[in-house]
Amino acid sequence: MGLLRRIRTAGRVAEPAPPRPDEQVPQKARQLAGSAQVRCVDAGSCNGCEIEIAAAFNPVYDAERYGARLVASPRHADVALVTGPVTRNMAEPLRRTVAAMGEPRLVVAVGDCAIDCGEFAGGHGVEGAVADVVPVDLTVPGCPPEPAAIVAALRRVTGR
């Protein structure tokens, strides 16, 4: 009963949808037509970006309303959200994860570390940025990027 009252008083917590981002939709994303299953790969991140990704799928930002959904297997996924500089131990798992995804597939590099190694550039355990290991289709800059920026990138993929 307590939960029922909370549901009634909270009502809708999702923020109103911002206007659709006007950047170009990647060619491969057109074939997805409003549905994108997302697999997260932590390639060596400090987990700051993971917190923001989790926030992007919470009821406030609600990335699911644009047709993006987190899935448990790269075989089910269309989009890989890769965070962090790619460490030596994660380079091969990252390659295999992307190879396990069926075409059309997109790789989104989330956060400054994924784009250019950020804070960790030149570290002895760092293999390189995500683009040095797998081809990247979209980038989300920021350290960490705001959930709204992650949602905007996912909306460019789903086109909604």
Added chain:
Amino acid sequence: MNAIGYVAVAGQVMAVVIGAPLLTGWMRQVRARLEGRAGPGPLQPWRDVRKLLRKEPITPVGTGPAFRAAPALLVATTVVAAALVPLLSTDTPVSAHADLIVVVALIALGTLALALAGLDTGTAFGGMGASREMTVASLVEPTLLLSVFALSIPAGTTNIPAIVSSAAHAPARLASPAGLLAIAALAVAILAETGRIPVDNPSTHLELTMIHEAMVLEYAGPDLALVELGAQMRLTLLLGLLSSLFAPWGIATSASWAALAVALALLAAKVLLLGAVLAAAEVFWAKVRLFRVPELLAGSFLLALLAVTASYFLNGAA
């Protein structure tokens, strides 16, 4: 008369195939609203299926015929069961073959095909999911059978259309202790069979807690579309069966176009209502621990057994 019967069978199959993704989308939307989300809209599962059908098919290295045949077998068994079960009409050309045991066996065959596919992938999670699914299935199938037996005793037959049409003519029978016990038992069995909370969580990402999802981790593209469609169709079919058995009002018992149209509208209303109740209940429930699942299912089996006993003795006295 025959034409109407064939249209009724085709209508049942089409209602389950087309309605299944819509039901899933509707349930996700109800759940999203209760969680304060905006939700992707009830058409999202259809978008997912369309996208998956366009994707590249992948056959993982080392998988064999069991892996390849399972998605088609899952959908095919569900389609046959949807043709047999009296969702719209009890008077169809195939209703003489719609035996309870056949329908439960068809559902079990789909479960078995998917479990074999999970084993065939050779991955740790596939095998684990298959073993869990068979554990749950071995407890659920007897409950499905027994709870419908409780209704078949007063009807004097195990033919499902005959059970439904006799219940439609004597609705007081459904409010008897036997009927109420059978409803509770069948509802729990359906929750377990379709992998919903509290037995399994269909939206989990944690492999260690998965049952159904763990078996299908290796599917991709069109195969995954079939597996998802099959799972959604089973949910629609079983909710439809539940509503046919316990709320048989409106199901066409004679061959007439008007009765068929009314039956279709009422079937949609009943299944959508059941789906909304299930989605709302899932917001309030948590998944039970895996080791507690057999206790839950043994409880539902006990209810079904009591329903059969009550049905036998109370009817014998009357």
